[in-house]
Every structure is written in C-alpha cells, then in structure tokens.
Amino acid sequence: MDYIRHAQSRGRANFGWLDSRHSFSFGQYYDPAHMGLSALRVINDDRVRGGAGFDTHGHRDMEIISYVLEGALEHKDSTGNEFIIPAGDVQLMSAGSGIMHSEYNASRTDPVHFLQIWIQPNVRGVKPGYQQATIEQTGSLTELVTPDGRNGTLSIRQDAVLSRLALVPGEEIRLEVGSRNGYLHLLSGKIQVADQTFEGGDGIGLTRAEGLELTAIEAVQALWFDLPGQGA
Template sequence: MRYIRRADERGRVDFGWLQSRHSFSFGHYYDPAHMGFSVLRVINDDVVAAGRGFDTHGHRDMEIISYVVSGSLAHKDSTGTDGIIPAGDIQRMSAGKGIMHSEYNPSETDTANFLQIWILPQHRGIAPSYAQRTISQNGSVTPLITPDGSNGTLSINQDMSLFRVFLQDNQSQSFSTHARWGYLHVINGSLDIDGSIYRAGDAIGLSEEDTITITASQTAEALWFDLPPG
C-alpha cells in the first residue's frame, strides 16, 4: 500500500523567525498516523528569517541531513566544524554518542530555506562526525548519500541512500523498490504520478515490489530515498 503525504496536510509551526512544515511528528506537532517511514524519521521544511537560527543544542544517535534549497546556513558543532552550507550542498551529521551544534541564516536580508532530515541510525553510540559536499547533478538522478560513501557520495550510518532528482518539462523517470521501500519528496516544480499532480512539499512512499513513473509537468526537483523495509 502506498503512503501519500500532501504538503497542505503537514504539521505547521510558526515561531516568527522560523516557519516550518513537518512531514512527520516532530516537536510541537504530533500525529500518530505520521511517525516516519521506514528509517526516515523527520523531514522538516524550514524557512529561517535573516540573521536568525537554531542556538547550540545537542543530539544523540541520529543521522541528520541538511539540504539547503535557497540561501545558506552557517553551521558550527562540537567536532570543530565551522562553515557555510550553500544552496545545493548536502550535509550529513552523525550525532552518535553525542554532539552539540548550531545553525543560523548568515544573510542580513534574505530568508534561508532548507530541509532538515533525520534518519534512524543502524548502529548506536558511534563517534560523532560531520561531512559536507557539493555534488554536481549528473543526469536526471544523482546519488548524494550512500551507506559506504562510494562514488563521491557522503556516507551514512544506515542501509539507505538518498538521490537528487532533476527533471525538465515532460521528462520522465521510473523508480522501483524491489525488496525495499522508497520515498519521493518534491522540493519544487510539478510532477505527474499516476495521473495525480504532486507539487512542492508533496510526497509518496512505496513499499516492496512497487514501481512509479514520474513525469515533470514543469521543471521539478525532488529527493528519492531508497530505504530498508519498514
């Protein structure tokens, strides 16, 4: 059975400086029907006001991915990392046995939009680590994160992979899960899936032995998660 998550049905949080839409239960938003999908636990679509951000706080035993859609983020953590994540970069932070970090929007004028993604770890209590990379798009589907960090991707402490999808108008792409699960989250543009239109913030999850073909009704960007069975 497929899991459909529409953008306007997501949880909404408004802190003034932060506007966030939660695909799954998180913080002030709780819905037992939406607690995650396989090892995918969080997708928060965050818009951060100029000069504002998340003060230093801690995490344990979580794989945390940041994908900056527009603007940039300044990141600092207890591993000694201190730098900027620009739009299009992919960042992975393994919280492991404990990490402290902060993120803020360094711009004095423009908002920053990023996807905060949490993946449940395969192994607990590992040493915390940080990795960030600019990965150029190569065709319609480009791997960003893989379990072993092969072919220039970032590695992650879980049996999952993350791909960036770019389709031009009327271009199509198929995804098959085989013995695994899959989850497609639309970042921008418009996609036709089985006669239904999916726009920014919409998502569809697939279980084993399923296939979808997506067609861009206008230029579209999305993330495809290859996940272990839930």
C-alpha cells in the same frame, strides 16, 4: 503509492523567526498517521529569517542531513566544525554518541530555506562525524548520500541512499523499490503519477514492489530516499 503526504496537510510551527512545515510528527506536532517511513524519521521544510537560527542544542544516535534550497546556513558544533552551507550543498552530521551544534542563517538580512532530514542509524554510540559536499547533477537521478560514500557522496550510517531527482518537462522515470521502501519528496515543479498530480512539498511513499512511474509536467527537483525494507 502506499502513502501520500500533501504539502498543505503537513504540520506547521511558526515562531516568527522560523516557519517550519513538518512532513512527519516532530516537536509539538504529533499525528500517529505520519510518523516517518522505515528509517526516515523527519523532513522539516524550514525557512529562517535573516540573523536568526537554532541556538546550541544536542543530538545523539541520529543521522541529520541539511539540504539548502535558498540562501546559506552557518553550522558550528562541539567537535570544532564551523562551516557555511550554501544553496545546493548537502551536509550530513552523524550525532553518534552525542554532539552539540547550532544552525544559523548565514545572512543578517536574507532568509534561508532548507530541509532538515533525520534518518535513524543502524549503529549507536559511535564517534560523531561531519561531512559536506557540492554534488553536481549527472543525469536524472544523482546520488548524494550512500552507505559507503561511493563516487564522492556523503557516507551515512544506515542502509539508505538519498538521491536528487531532476527532470525536464515531459521526461518520464520509473523509481524501483523491490523489497525495500522508497520516499519521494518534491522540492519544486509538478509531476503526474497515474491520474494524480503532485507539486513542491508533496511526498509519496512506497512499501511494496510495484515501483513508481512518474512524468514531469514542469521542471522538477526532488529528493528520492531508498530505504531499508520492513524488518531490516
């Protein structure tokens, strides 16, 4: 483990309507020790109260992934897309040459809980794009986002793969990185790695080839990022 980010040490922004935890530096939260890993730049753990959301704002040259954990998110953008993203769905907006969008809680009463993830693209100034899918879990590790959109996954403009990890108590898995980088973000449950335990909101980064051997203490849901190596 080359990098550890515990949930309780993340940055926080609480505006009443939004309670957000930042795994990496974002907005008014800045920590030079936590600037992202490889092309992974942002993981914001956002909870938005009913009827509230992010007003129309712009992005460019960023791959922005939303993964909804509870509730539903309403998306509108300047290219005419209007969609509801329910819990379990994954959405990818490629900002490209520039796009305006808004994100609101689809409910007037119930909160929505989702992750906002930013990955830097390997091409700039291209046409914006929008993708969304429901991807069922098949085995312990299921791909959600890939460079080529294989097997019904969403296609990202970067040499990166985002997978969902699901383990039952007692299950073991080894995650390999080789010459690349890896980042594991736990959504729920508890795992053991060597003599340490990690739970929901915690993150583990790898920048060397030894891999990561983990055992589920409780039922686990997590996101695993396979990212370009240094100099890629």
